[in-house]
Amino acid sequence: xxxxxxxxxxxxxxxxxxxxxxxxxxxxxxxxxxxxxxxxxxxxxxxxxxxxxxxxxxxxxxxxxxxxxxxxxxxxxxxxxxxxxxxxxxxxxxxxxxxxxxxxxxxxxxxxxxxxxxxxxxxxxxxxxxxxxxxxxxxxxxxxxxxxxxxxxxxxxxxxxxxxxxxxxxxxxxxxxxxxxxxxxxxxxxxxxxxxxxxxxxxx
Amino acid sequence: xxxxxxxxxxxxxxxxxxxxxxxxxxxxxxxxxxxxxxxxxxxxxxxxxxxxxxxxxxxxxxxxxxxxxxxxxxxxxxxxxxxxxxxxxxxxxxxxxxxxxxxxxxxxxxxxxxxxxxxxxxxxxxxxxxxxxxxxxxxxxxxxxxxxxxxxxxxxxxxxxxxxxxxxxxxxxxxxxxxxxxxxxxxxxxxxxxxxxxxxxxxxxxxxxxxxxxxxxxxxxxxxxxxxxxxxxxxxxxxxxxxxxxxxxxxxxxx
Amino acid sequence: xxxxxxxxxxxxxxxxxxxxxxxxxxxxxxxxxxxxxxxxxxxxxxxxxxxxxxxxxxxxxxxxxxxxxxxxxxxxxxxxxxxxxxxxxxxxxxxxxxxxxxxxxxxxxxxxxxxxxxxxxxxxxxxxxxxxxxxxxxxxxxxxxxxxxxxxxxxxxxxxxxxxxxxxxxxxxxxxxxxxxxxxxxxxxxxxxxxxxxxxxxxxxxxxxxxxxxxxxxxxxxxxxxxxxxxxxxxxxxxxxxxxxxxxxxxxxxxxxxxxxxxxxxxxxxxxxxxxxxxxxxxxxxxxxxxxxxxxxxxxxxxxxxxxxxxxxxxxxxxxxxxxxxxxxxx
Numbered sequence: 074x075x076x077x078x079x080x081x082x083x084x085x086x087x088x089x090x091x092x093x094x095x096x097x098x099x100x101x102x103x104x105x106x107x108x109x110x111x112x113x114x115x116x117x118x119x120x121x122x123x124x125x126x127x128x129x130x131x132x133x134x135x136x137x138x139x140x141x142x143x144x145x146x147x148x149x150x151x152x153x154x155x156x157x158x159x160x161x162x163x164x165x166x167x168x169x170x171x172x173x174x175x176x177x178x179x180x181x182x183x184x185x186x187x188x189x190x191x192x193x194x195x196x197x198x199x200x201x202x203x204x205x206x207x208x209x210x211x212x213x214x215x216x217x218x219x220x221x222x223x224x225x226x227x228x229x230x231x232x233x234x235x236x237x238x239x240x241x242x243x244x245x246x247x248x249x250x251x252x253x254x255x256x257x258x259x260x261x262x263x264x265x266x267x268x269x270x271x272x273x274x275x276x277x
Numbered sequence: 278x279x280x281x282x283x284x285x286x287x288x289x290x291x292x293x294x295x296x297x298x299x300x301x302x303x304x305x306x307x308x309x310x311x312x313x314x315x316x317x318x319x320x321x322x323x324x325x326x327x328x329x330x331x332x333x334x335x336x337x338x339x340x341x342x343x344x345x346x347x348x349x350x351x352x353x354x355x356x357x358x359x360x361x362x363x364x365x366x367x368x369x370x371x372x373x374x375x376x377x378x379x380x381x382x383x384x385x386x387x388x389x390x391x392x393x394x395x396x397x398x399x400x401x402x403x404x405x406x407x408x409x410x411x412x413x414x415x416x417x418x419x420x421x422x423x424x425x426x427x428x429x430x431x432x433x434x435x436x437x438x439x440x441x442x443x444x445x446x447x448x449x450x451x452x453x454x455x456x457x458x459x460x461x462x463x464x465x466x467x468x469x470x471x472x473x474x475x476x477x478x479x480x481x482x483x484x485x486x487x488x489x490x491x492x493x494x495x496x497x498x499x500x501x502x503x504x505x506x507x508x509x510x511x512x513x514x515x516x517x518x519x520x521x522x523x524x525x526x527x528x529x530x531x532x
Numbered sequence: 533x534x535x536x537x538x539x540x541x542x543x544x545x546x547x548x549x550x551x552x553x554x555x556x557x558x559x560x561x562x563x564x565x566x567x568x569x570x571x572x573x574x575x576x577x578x579x580x581x582x583x584x585x586x587x588x589x590x591x592x593x594x595x596x597x598x599x600x601x602x603x604x605x606x607x608x609x610x611x612x613x614x615x616x617x618x619x620x621x622x623x624x625x626x627x628x629x630x631x632x633x634x635x636x637x638x639x640x641x642x643x644x645x646x647x648x649x650x651x652x653x654x655x656x657x658x659x660x661x662x663x664x665x666x667x668x669x670x671x672x673x674x675x676x677x678x679x680x681x682x683x684x685x686x687x688x689x690x691x692x693x694x695x696x697x698x699x700x701x702x703x704x705x706x707x708x709x710x711x712x713x714x715x716x717x718x719x720x721x722x723x724x725x726x727x728x729x730x731x732x733x734x735x736x737x738x739x740x741x742x743x744x745x746x747x748x749x750x751x752x753x754x755x756x757x758x759x760x761x762x763x764x765x766x767x768x769x770x771x772x773x774x775x776x777x778x779x780x781x782x783x784x785x786x787x788x789x790x791x792x793x794x795x796x797x798x799x800x801x802x803x804x805x806x807x808x809x810x811x812x813x814x815x816x817x818x819x820x821x822x823x824x825x826x827x828x829x830x831x832x833x834x835x836x837x838x839x840x841x842x843x844x845x846x847x848x849x850x851x852x853x854x855x856x857x858x859x860x861x862x863x
Contacts, residue, residue, distance in 0.1 A: 102635060105537050109545075109636050147631050151536045157700045157708055171699055174538030175634065182537075182631035190419075191629055192381035206560050206572075210621045212381050213576025214583065219423040220375055221577075221584040229588070241591050249723060252585045252600065253730030256609060259581045260738055263574035265376040268337050270573065272369045273441065274361060274393035379573070 087188075089133035094193035095200070101185040105178045113170035119177060126180050133188050143183045144176075151175045191215050217262075225255055285352040287313045287445045287473035288334065293347040295329060295339060295497075303329045305498045311445070311473050313351075318484040318505065319477040321494035322519025327477035328372065330494065331447045334475070335367040336360045350445060365394055368438025370448040374430035375422070383409075383425075383433050384418040390441035408439040412466060428459025435466065445473045452480045481523035485509060493518055533690050533709070534626065534641050537634030541697040548693060549639025551764045555647040556620055558760070562613030575614050579621040582606060586622075590723060598719040603649035603686075604657065604679040605724045609731070609738070612654040619646035640693050643764055644686040651761045653682030668732055669841040671739075672725050676833035679724040680717040681826075687713035689764065707818065714825045721833060729840045 089097070104122070111118050130140060155172045158164055192215070199208050232247040288311040295304040303326050311317050319327050332338040333348055336355045346354040350367055353359045371377045380386035387405050396404065409415055412432040422430065431451060438446060451467070452460045460483075467474065467487060476488060484491055485505055492502040495518040501508055508514060512522045540548070563575065582602040589597040602622075606615035623646055626632040633641045657678035664670030691709040695702035732739055 105635050109537055110542065143631070147536070150534065151539075154535075154539060154694065154700065157694075157704055160704045161701045167699060171538050175536040178537030178634055178636075179631050182628075182635065186629045186631065191625075192385070192419075192421075194628055195381060204557075204560050206563060207556070207617070207621070209572070210576045210579055210617055211624060213379060213573060214579035214621050214625065216379060216381055216422060217375075217577055217580040218583055221580045222587065225584045225587065245590055245722070246726065248588045248590055249726030250730045252588060252723075252727045253734060255581055255584060256578075256727070256731060257735050257738065259577040260574060260735075262376060263571070263577040265371065265373070266379050266573040266577070267570050268332075269371055269377045269379060270389075272335055272337060272364055272371075273390040273437065274364050275389075276361075276393070 085134060087132060087134040089129060089184075089188045092188075094189050095197045097185055097189050098194060098197050101181050104181045108174050108177050108181075111174070113166060119173050122177050123180075126177065126184065129184055130180075133184065135184075135187050140180075140183060140187065143187070144179060147179055147183075148176070151179070213266075217259075221255060221259065224258065225251060228254060285313070286310045286349075287315065287351060288475065289349040290330075290333075291347050291349075293330070293333060295326075295333065303497050304333075305496075307347075307494075307497075307499055309492050309499060309502055311475055313444075314471055314473055315490065316467075316474045316476065316488045318488035318491045319475055319494060320479070320481065320484060320491060320520060321500075324496075325494040325519075326497040327494055328449055329497075331369060331449050331475070331477055334445070334447045335364050335369050337369070361394075365390070365441045366444050368435075368441060368443030368446045370431075370434055370438060370446065370451055372449040372453065374427070374434050377434045377437070378422045378430060381421070382418065383414070383420045383422065386422070386433060387436045387440050390437055394441060404440055405436075408436040411439060412436045413462070426459065428455050428462060431455070431459070431463060432466065439470075443472065446470070446475070448474060448476045448478075450478055450480075451476065452478065452483055481509060481520065482525050485523055485525045493520075495519070533644065533687060533713070534623075534633030535637040535644075535690065535693070537636050539634070539697065539699050540637050540640055540693055541699075544693050544697045545636050545639060547639075548637075548643045548764070551760060552639040552642035552647060555616065555651075555760050556642065559613045559616035559620070563617055566611065567614060575610070575617055576621070578606060578610055578614070579618045579625075582618055583622050583625070585727075590719060592719070598716065598723070600723045600727075601645065601649065601683065601720055602724075603645060604653035604675065604682050604720070605727055607650045607654040608657060608675055608678075608724075608728055612650055615650040615654065616646055619650060622646075640690070644689045644693075648689050648761055648764065649682040649686040651758070652685040653678040655758070656681045667841075668729075669837045671732070672729055672840055673834050673837035675728050676721040676725040676836050677830055679721040680714075680829040680833065683713050683717035683720045684710065687716075707821075710822070714829070718829065718832065721829070722836065725833075725836055725840065 104125075108119075108122060130137065151172065155168050155175070158167045158171055161167065192212075195208060195212055195215070198211070199205075228251045229248070232251055236243050236247055288309075290310070291308050293304055293307040294302070296302050307330060309317075319330065321327055329338065334350065334355065342356050346356040348355040350363055353363060355363050378386050380389055384405060387408060388401055391401055391404055405418075406415075409417060412435050414429065414432055414436060417425075417429070417433070422433070425433065435446075448467075452463055455463060460480075464483060464486060467476075474488075476484070478484060488505055490503065491505045491508050493500050493508065493514070500518060501514060506526070509523055510526050515522050563572075567575070582600075582605070585600050585602055585605075588600065590599065591597045603615060603619050606618045610618065620642055623633060623641055624638070627635060627638050627641070655678075657674045660674035660677060661670060664673060687709040688706065691700075691702065691705035694700045694705045694709075700708075728739070
């Protein structure tokens with residue numbers, strides 16, 4: 074899933090990509106708010122919103138298949154919960170409205186994340202006075218995410234090549250020990266990062 | 278000694294000792310100097326204490342301040358309250374560049390040091406651009422660290438140190454796990470920098486190519502120091518301390 | 533259980549947002565107070581670690597697999613405040629960059645998975661450890677049951693929010709979310725405990741570090757966190773708890789409280805005319821199922837901890853057979 078963060082589309086150039094992160098984030102938020110606050114049966118409004126999204130998607134020049142694929146990744150939960158909503162009076166209307174709203178919002182957010190780099194979003198958060206500790210945590214998390222994901226992959230492959238049984242219990246145990254080792258390595262790396270930060274003058 | 282008129286050495290280490298928390302001695306009576314602009318190599322087997330020694334150069338070690346600081350950088354003792362200035366002047370390059378590049382983008386990482394030192398706005402931007410150009414990474418501003426090659430990461434780290442206007446570079450295994458091209462580029466870069474350098478390395482060919490002087494460390498103590506050609510050609514000395522005579526010197530018969 | 537946009541109505545989303553902001557603020561203050569500067573980068577790394585750990589597959593049946601959530605793992609390894617911060621970071625990233633969880637539902641998702649889950653989990657963990665003592669087996673048992681409880685608590689909170697918004701009626705949401713997460717919680721408990729056991733084997737000092745220098749607990753802060761979680765749960769679930777089982781109603785009548793019981797509960801329910809259909813038997817059977825499930829989980833947690841700390845020299849195998857680590861098993 075983290076491939077989404079490394080999608081080549083974030084670094085493309087298009088009218089949408091060139092917009093500032095603040096504008097895109099603000100716009101996405103406004104869009105989502107409007108959709109969520111619309112009355113359930115506002116079908117014309119939903120259609121207009123959908124058209125707007127398709128226009129923006131076109132302008133962003135991201136391959137439609139990539140967008141569709143990302144959308145499908147997150148639909149299942151929405152679908153599942155929405156199905157539960159059928160079990161009440163007037164359920165069909167609730168189901169339809171909920172599913173439509175959530176799909177529109179999902180599409181909007183997928184567009185935002187496909188055209189905006191996380192580091193740019195972080196700068197927006199910083200500017201709107203989100204506490205420094207939280208922004209630093211988000212920044213460090215994003216920076217080391219890929220590294221840890223790669224390390225995890227390596228460790229999993231190494232473990233699996235040393236396990237001669239393929240039953241579920243062994244897989245669970247080996248995955249758990251990979252997670253444990255990942256934590257140990259992360260702890261050690263965090264100490265070195267602290268040293269590196271101090272070495273360049275970081276004062277708490 | 279004409280105190281006011283002598284040249285200040287970039288680095289003065291006198292009788293430096295250090296024990297790990299569990300009591301084992303990591304460094305014993307280490308003494309050497311590095312002149313301004315001089316390049317000195319620090320060699321020795323694994324576990325000799327090279328990395329530990331480097332960590333003393335900018336005050337990351339010892340964890341608790343010693344009574345009498347054994348290390349002086351440009352005349353200033355490496356201890357509080359001088360540490361901020363020391364850490365600007367001493368650029369420590371860590372063994373694993375991923376430990377050192379902790380910001381989301383290259384630009385932000387290089388800007389980290391000068392930001393801590395109080396630089397802002399257009400001055401900051403100018404300095405970052407200058408050092409990125411100096412290390413050959415022009416245009417890398419928005420790149421994600423994860424996308425960089427090992428060699429590029431090393432150069433980003435160096436840029437970060439140069440951005441702090443370091444005058445003494447302490448480099449921990451700078452060419453380890455670099456491919457031949459990366460190694461060549463880094464060597465060329467280090468050669469072009471006029472600042473004093475202490476290079477801890479296993480890369481003996483690099484030592485011969487870059488450093489006129491070498492310090493041999495083993496089990497925490499300095500066993501020899503002197504001109505590179507002389508020491509590295511001494512096969513007995515090299516083998517006794519877990520090293521070997523580099524190929525570059527093998528075909529030079531002094532007699 | 534990331535709630536997407538469009539499933540919560542305005543009042544629920546706003547209420548959850550307020551609670552989440554307060555909880556996150558408390559956690560940030562707690563981290564600044566209790567975490568030494570040396571370990572601040574660890575929180576960011578831990579967030580990356582949780583994210584990476586969530587990607588690992590734990591095969592269940594057929595083609596399905598489970599994944600770690602990590603709230604209790606973070607709480608046990610880093611402490612409750614850091615855990616809240618870590619889980620919040622993960623959820624924010626998932627919301628902004630993966631559309632996993634809606635933006636308007638971020639408050640609710642943060643409340644459920646970054647506040648309720650670690651807080652309930654850690655509370656259960658500490659409580660049980662106080663009861664069972666300092667040994668590894670006690671720690672593992674407490675971890676296992678705490679992880680199960682935290683998953684269930686988050687699910688209940690989520691169900692309450694969906695019901696309050698009128699999206700899914702509670703009589704459907706609670707059994708569905710609660711039931712499924714009672715099972716998911718077993719997986720979470722198993723994975724979390726296996727990981728803690730592995731860390732205890734490899735680097736026991738990492739587990740001690742967090743409980744090391746015991747800072748005097750700021751009861752005010754503990755209380756604030758507890759009140760926050762309780763407030764939220766009450767707000768999201770209590771309006772529907774007016775379906776007292778018959779026994780309790782009788783008690784209330786005898787003691788003269790029947791007037792109060794018939795009226796709205798402590799927090800004014802937004803839908804005062806709402807009658808919980810089939811109050812008596814449906815509610816009772818749900819309570820029985822809940823209690824039974826909890827007892828089963830409790831017992832399983834104890835069994836797991838015992839299996840993992842079997843003193844027979846070899847690493848205990850969850851299936852009960854001993855095994856020499858590293859040696860190939862007979863095909």
